[in-house]
Amino acid sequence: xxxxxxxxxxxxxxxxxxxxxxxxxxxxxxxxxxxxxxxxxxxxxxxxxxxxxxxxxxxxxxxxxxxxxxxxxxxxxxxxxxxxxxxxxxxxxxxxxxxxxxxxxxxxxxxxxxxxxxxxxxxxxxxxxxxxxxxxxxxxxxxxxxxxxxxxxxxxxxxxxxxxxxxxxxxxxxxxxxxxxxxxxxxxxxxxxxxxxxxxxxxxxxxxxxxxxxxxxxxxxxxxxxxxxxxxxxxxxxxxxxxxxxxxxxxxxxxxxxxxxxxxxxxxxxxxxxxxxxxxxxxxxxxxxxxxxxxxxxxxxxxxxxxxxxxxxxxxxxxxxxxxxxxxxxxxxxxxxxxxxxxxxxxxxxxxxxxxxxxxxxxxxxxxxxxxxxxxxxxxxxxxxxxxxxxxxxxxxxxxxxxxxxxxxxxxxxxxxxxxxxxxxxxxxxxxxxxxxxxxxxxxxxxxxxxxxxxxxxxxxxxxxxxxxxxxxxxxxxxxxxxxxxxxxxxxx
Amino acid sequence: xxxxxxxxxxxxxxxxxxxxxxxxxxxxxxxxxxxxxxxxxxxxxxxxxxxxxxxxxxxxxxxxxxxxxxxxxxxxxxxxxxxxxxxxxxxxxxxxxxxxxxxxxxxxxxxxxxxxxxxxxxxxxxxxxxxxxxxxxxxxxxxxxxxxxxxxxxxxxxxxxxxxxxxxxxxxxxxxxxxxxxxxxxxxxxxxxxxxxxxxxxxxxxxxxxxxxxxxxxxxxxxxxxxxxxxxxxxxxxxxxxxxxxxxxxxxxxxxxxxxxxxxxxxxxxxxxxxxxxxxxxxxxxxxxxxxxxxxxxxxxxxxxxxxx
Numbered sequence: 001x002x003x004x005x006x007x008x009x010x011x012x013x014x015x016x017x018x019x020x021x022x023x024x025x026x027x028x029x030x031x032x033x034x035x036x037x038x039x040x041x042x043x044x045x046x047x048x049x050x051x052x053x054x055x056x057x058x059x060x061x062x063x064x065x066x067x068x069x070x071x072x073x074x075x076x077x078x079x080x081x082x083x084x085x086x087x088x089x090x091x092x093x094x095x096x097x098x099x100x101x102x103x104x105x106x107x108x109x110x111x112x113x114x115x116x117x118x119x120x121x122x123x124x125x126x127x128x129x130x131x132x133x134x135x136x137x138x139x140x141x142x143x144x145x146x147x148x149x150x151x152x153x154x155x156x157x158x159x160x161x162x163x164x165x166x167x168x169x170x171x172x173x174x175x176x177x178x179x180x181x182x183x184x185x186x187x188x189x190x191x192x193x194x195x196x197x198x199x200x201x202x203x204x205x206x207x208x209x210x211x212x213x214x215x216x217x218x219x220x221x222x223x224x225x226x227x228x229x230x231x232x233x234x235x236x237x238x239x240x241x242x243x244x245x246x247x248x249x250x251x252x253x254x255x256x257x258x259x260x261x262x263x264x265x266x267x268x269x270x271x272x273x274x275x276x277x278x279x280x281x282x283x284x285x286x287x288x289x290x291x292x293x294x295x296x297x298x299x300x301x302x303x304x305x306x307x308x309x310x311x312x313x314x315x316x317x318x319x320x321x322x323x324x325x326x327x328x329x330x331x332x333x334x335x336x337x338x339x340x341x342x343x344x345x346x347x348x349x350x351x352x353x354x355x356x357x358x359x360x361x362x363x364x365x366x367x368x369x370x371x372x373x374x375x376x377x378x379x380x381x382x383x384x385x386x387x388x389x390x391x392x393x394x395x396x397x398x399x400x401x402x403x404x405x406x407x408x409x410x411x412x413x414x415x416x417x418x419x420x421x422x423x424x425x426x427x428x429x430x431x432x433x434x435x436x437x438x439x440x441x442x443x444x445x446x447x448x449x450x451x452x453x454x455x456x457x458x459x460x461x462x463x464x465x466x467x468x469x470x471x472x473x474x475x476x477x478x479x480x481x482x483x484x485x486x487x488x489x490x491x492x493x
Numbered sequence: 494x495x496x497x498x499x500x501x502x503x504x505x506x507x508x509x510x511x512x513x514x515x516x517x518x519x520x521x522x523x524x525x526x527x528x529x530x531x532x533x534x535x536x537x538x539x540x541x542x543x544x545x546x547x548x549x550x551x552x553x554x555x556x557x558x559x560x561x562x563x564x565x566x567x568x569x570x571x572x573x574x575x576x577x578x579x580x581x582x583x584x585x586x587x588x589x590x591x592x593x594x595x596x597x598x599x600x601x602x603x604x605x606x607x608x609x610x611x612x613x614x615x616x617x618x619x620x621x622x623x624x625x626x627x628x629x630x631x632x633x634x635x636x637x638x639x640x641x642x643x644x645x646x647x648x649x650x651x652x653x654x655x656x657x658x659x660x661x662x663x664x665x666x667x668x669x670x671x672x673x674x675x676x677x678x679x680x681x682x683x684x685x686x687x688x689x690x691x692x693x694x695x696x697x698x699x700x701x702x703x704x705x706x707x708x709x710x711x712x713x714x715x716x717x718x719x720x721x722x723x724x725x726x727x728x729x730x731x732x733x734x735x736x737x738x739x740x741x742x743x744x745x746x747x748x749x750x751x752x753x754x755x756x757x758x759x760x761x762x763x764x765x766x767x768x769x770x771x772x773x774x775x776x777x778x779x780x781x782x783x784x785x786x787x788x789x790x791x792x793x794x795x796x797x798x799x800x801x802x
Contacts, residue, residue, distance in 0.1 A: 065681025080679040082672045083796065085665075093669060094680050098662040261789040 011036050011047070012207040018151070018200075021180040023173060025198035025215065026187045029227055029425045030396075033207040034187045038153050042074050043067045054151075068094070073149030075140045075157060081128045087139060088124040094147045114146055119172055129260075134165040134283065134490070141169065145182075153185045158193060159451065160284055163486040170197045189227075191220055205229055228426050238434075240441045242275030246310075248445035249414045254304035256290040264290035266469035267304065272414070272445040277436070279460030280449040280471075283489055287469035288449045289330070292418045295447075296327050296335070308414055321350060326407035328400075328417035336403045339392030343384050344373035346391050347406050380405040381431075397428035404435055412444040419450055433459060453482060467492050504633055505756045511637025512752020513745045514644060515710050519544065519719075520744035521647040522702030523726035525654060526695035528735055530576075532658065533691030534671035534684075534797030537579050538594025540699040541723025542601020543572045547703025549609040552714040556617035564617070565643070565704045572700020573693045575601060580692035584685045591799060598723070612714045620709045633759075641709050643701070647741070654737040667691055671795035699723065725777050732780045734793040750776045 011033045018024050028034045040047045043061040051058050054070045061067050067074075081090050092098065092107055108124065115121050120138055128136065137157060144152055154173070158166035174197050176182045186198060194201050194215055202212035203226040211218075211226040249272040258264035264287040272278045282288055293299035295306065297315030306313045308323045315325070329335035337346045348369045351357055357368045373387035382401045384394050391399060400420065407415065417436060421429040436459060440446050449466075450456050456463050463480050465473040465488040472492035473485070523540050530537045537543075551568030555561040579597050583590045623645075626638025658664035670677045670687040677684050702722075707714045729747060733739035754769030785791070794800070 063681055064679060068681060074679070076675075076679065080673065080676040082669050082676050084672050084793075085668065089665065093665060093676075098665065100662050102660050102662065102665070104660065257789070259790040260792070261786070 011040070013050075014204065014207070014209045015050075016202050016209070016212075018183055018185060020183050021177055022199045023177045023184040023186060023197060024200045024202070025194040026185065026202050026204060027189065027191070027194050027223060027227060028204035029189055030423050032204040032227075034204055035155065036207075037204070038074065038155065038185070038187060041067065041153070042072060068147070068149070071148070071150035072153070073144035073147065073151065074153040074155065075137070075144060076155050081136060081139060081143075083129040084127060086125050086127055087122050087131075090128055090139065091124075091143055091146050094143060111146070115142075118142060118145070132283070132285065134161050137161060137165075137169065141173075149182075151183045151185065153187065155187045156189070157186070158188070158190065162283055162489040163453070163482060164490055166193070167196075173197070174199075191223055194223065195220060203227055238441075239437060242441065242443070245274035245276070245443070247271040247307075248274045248309050249447060250307035250310075252305045252307070254291070254294065254306065255302045256287070256294045256299060257302050258287075258290050263302075264469055265294065265301075268466075268469070268471050270447075270464065270471065272447050274413075274445050275440060275443050276462065277440045277446040277448055277460045279456035279463040280447065280466050281453060281456050281463055281485055281489060282449075282451070282466035284451050286466050288418065288451075288466060291466075292327075292329055292416060292449060295325075295416050296329060298335070324411055324413035326412050326415050328403060328407055328415065328420050330418040330422065332399050332403045333392065337391050337399065340390055342373075342388045343377065343382070343391055343394070343402060344369050344387040346402055347373045347376055350406060350410075376402075376405040376409060379409075397424045400424060400428065400432060404432060408435060408439055412439055412442070415439055415444050415446045417446065417448050417450075419452070420448075421450075421452065421455060453485065457482070465489055465492075501760070505760055507631075507633050507637050508756035508759050509749050509752050511633075511639075512756060513749035514637070514640060515748070516751045517744040517748030518641060518644045518647060518705045518709075519702040519722045520726050520729060520747050521644075521651070521741060522705070523699045523723050524729045524733065524740040524744060525647070525650060525737055526572075526698030526702070527727055527730045528695075528733070528737055528740055529654070529667070529698070530692045530695030531730060531735060531798060532667050532671045532795055533688045534674065534795055535580070535583060535590045535688055535692060536594060536727070536798060536800065537576070537597075537692055537695055538591060538724070538727060539575065539579055539597025539601060540594075540695070540726065541719065541721065542598040542605075543575045543696050543699040544601075544703040544706070544723035545605040545719050546575060546601045547572050547700030548707035548718055549605040549612065549703075549714060550700075551704030552617050552707035553609070553612050555619075555708055556612065556615050559618055561618050561620045561708045564708055565620070565701055568700040568704035569697040570700070572696035572698070572703070574696070575700075576693040576696020577689065579696070580685075580689040583692075584689070589799070606716050609714055609716075616713070617708065619712050620705070622709070641705070643705050643709065647744075651737045651741040658737070663690075668795070671797050674797050699726075702726075721774075725773060728777050728781060731791065731794075732784055734791070735795065736793065747773050747776065 014037060026034050026037065036045065039045045041052060041061065043063045043066050052061055059070060082093065088108060088111060091111055092102065111124060122135060122139055122142065128139065131139065137160060157169060161169065170193060173184045177184045186193065188194065198215045200213070201215045201218065203210050203223060205227060251268060251270045253267045253269055254265055255263060255267050256265035270278065280288060290299060294301045295315060308325055313319065313323060313325070327336065333339050348357060352364055352369060357365055359365045370387050377384060377387060380401050382405065383398050391402065394402065420432050420436065424432065433455065436446060436448065448456065448459060457480060461477050463475050463485065464471045465485055467488065473488035523544055527537065527540055547568035550571040551564035554567040555564030575597060579593055582588055582593045620641055620643065622639045622641045624635065625640050626635040629635055658668060666682055666687050669680065670682060670684050674684045706718050711718065725747065729743045730740065733743045750772040753772045754766055757769055758766060
């Protein structure tokens with residue numbers, strides 16, 4: 001199968017055979033073509049060349065509905081549930097032939113009946129918006145099974161789950177595949193999931209199939225080599241001893257509401273000392289976003305106080321500059337940059353009005369800004385077509401490097417980073433992590449909010465777990481235990 | 494003055510209630526229509542134009558055929574066509590529904606004034622009303638309770654629509670498309686098709702609302718017929734939290750506000766008449782301010798709307 005997007009070859013002659021009743025993993029880095037492959041299977045994209053055979057018959061799958069009729073179902077990375085509807089409404093939504101008037105009593109009976117055969121249950125009348133991420137994931141899977149799919153494609157299903165929930169769901173999938181109920185295709189970039197749960201594995205890199213076979217015959221080093229190819233990885237971050245310093249960032253009883261007026265952050269207090277990385281672990285949707293938005297000045301806290309180096313901090317541009325508070329928010333293209341502006345302009349957001357970047361005080365000097373950009377592009381290895389390239393034309397890793405360059409090029413007191421490596425490839429991840437560590441080693445107080453436990457275990461000096469808007473557990477780095485942290489992420493009681 | 498003076502301030506209240514029932518009908522139909530459209534994830538600001546086109550075409554057909562009900566039907570169909578136009582233009586890539594709505598608002602009113610020139614003089618048969626106040630000796634109560642059949646249809650339609658949004662295939666599809674077009678696509682629904690249907694249904698109801706203006710109250714065709722009811726009904730949908738039954742209550746509230754000036758005039762308070770005439774507009778502003786927040790999203794807003802994003 002081949003798929004081009006303009007000049008980019010997303011898939012290059014990939015052939016895979018999925019055996020019935022197997023759990024087949026497709027392993028690859030971001031951008032390796034995994035999603036493109038399954039979107040072709042589900043009828044979102046039309047392959048430029050190649051065929052799809054289902055049970056030995058050739059089918060041209062034109063749209064998702066057609067794929068559903070063939071028994072193919074997909075659980076997406078970003079949930080496709082309707083948030084304002086109830087669990088029951090979401091379950092019946094996908095039925096190919098909904099009757100004009102929905103016989104709710106009969107439908108509910110059918111759903112109850114079906115839920116009895118399932119290993120987990122959900123309250124049918126709860127609106128989906130009130131479900132936790134893990135429950136939503138379960139509902140997605142439940143929905144596909146309720147609709148009688150024979151082949152289930154799971155796209156990075158564990159990103160939003162705690163380790164225990166991930167094991168539970170993947171174990172369940174393996175069990176159902178084992179007794180021939182289902183064929184499961186697992187798309188992932190996590191080696192552990194492949195080694196623990198998959199029967200077969202196919203590795204993709206840059207749109208090509210670079211290896212595969214039975215998972216038990218492949219060693220993890222071999223799989224990693226297939227995934228990343230010959231590319232070399234930046235040096236691992238080295239941690240230097242820092243003295244026990246004063247607290248640079250101090251949050252006291254901070255309470256923040258979300259868009260719907262509900263408490264998202266419920267009275268948290270936390271101190272981050274200079275030369276320390278404090279990691280905030282937690283499943284997404286437990287208040288992390290609102291916490292970062294409050295620190296960034298995107299959201300007004302409902303109550304509580306923030307202090308930077310002992311003085312009250314209210315996040316405005318001038319104050320952030322004066323107090324040297326810097327931010328690396330998640331989804332940088334949405335939260336930290338303007339995609340249609342140039343790399344140089346984006347790099348100058350913090351300092352375009354400082355004397356060295358202006359002429360006659362009120363006019364911006366484009367020459368000074370371009371000079372600054374060329375210097376940073378060079379120092380931080382940003383791959384862009386010049387300083388005047390629009391930022392949205394850069395790859396995810398280079399957008400993140402641009403933000404990093406802007407936020408770290410000066411002396412830093414406090415750095416807040418949220419999921420700084422999500423969606424980036426191995427090389428960029430290693431580099432960005434070492435930059436964060438360097439900032440800490442130079443004496444910055446770093447608050448690192450991440451959904452990736454491995455990242456926190458690698459970088460943080462101290463880890464706190466955030467659950468339903470509160471910090472429920474804290475552990476120093478040398479006593480951190482994945483099982484315990486995972487338990488608190490799922491439920492603190 | 495006779496009975497009017499006997500009733501005193503009760504007369505004002507009765508006149509406001511009667512006015513609310515009489516004036517609210519176009520608000521009700523336009524807001525029910527806009528609710529359907531917005532539930533599909535689009536805002537149609539052109540409903541003011543649809544309302545005026547509906548008024549003009551309904552009046553014309555009633556005049557030519559002598560049947561006001563045929564006029565109502567044609568007004569609805571005119572609205573359906575305008576809805577189709579809005580939806581079709583919005584289905585093109587990178588087209589903004591708000592901008593298209595404003596264009597259609599100007600287009601609809603302009604076209605109606607142009608085509609309606611010959612209809613200003615003639616008198617068309619009007620819609621009948623039910624004299625529900627015949628038991629009373631007071632003329633005020635009798636006038637207040639002369640209820641038009643369209644109002645009763647709207648009264649029944651509101652709960653029916655609410656029930657339908659929850660319990661029918663079409664209702665579920667409409668809400669899915671309006672709340673998460675990703676989910677709708679994953680389910681294999683055609684997002685554009687559902688939105689065309691939602692906007693056409695909204696146009697039909699707005700057209701019917703317009704026919705009420707020309708065929709019942711005020712009951713003639715002229716260029717000053719609508720005083721922005723179509724636009725205010727869009728606000729009203731926000732205040733009604735996209736719930737058809739709440740649309741009914743808020744329409745009554747707006748109708749009552751519009752009737753305030755004439756009601757006070759009937760008991761002899763004529764000072765500040767034009768100030769009372771501004772009541773519905775002040776109410777619109779007040780409600781918008783009080784129901785919005787810088788911190789929170791509106792409860793119940795379909796998340797695909799451009800205003801929710």
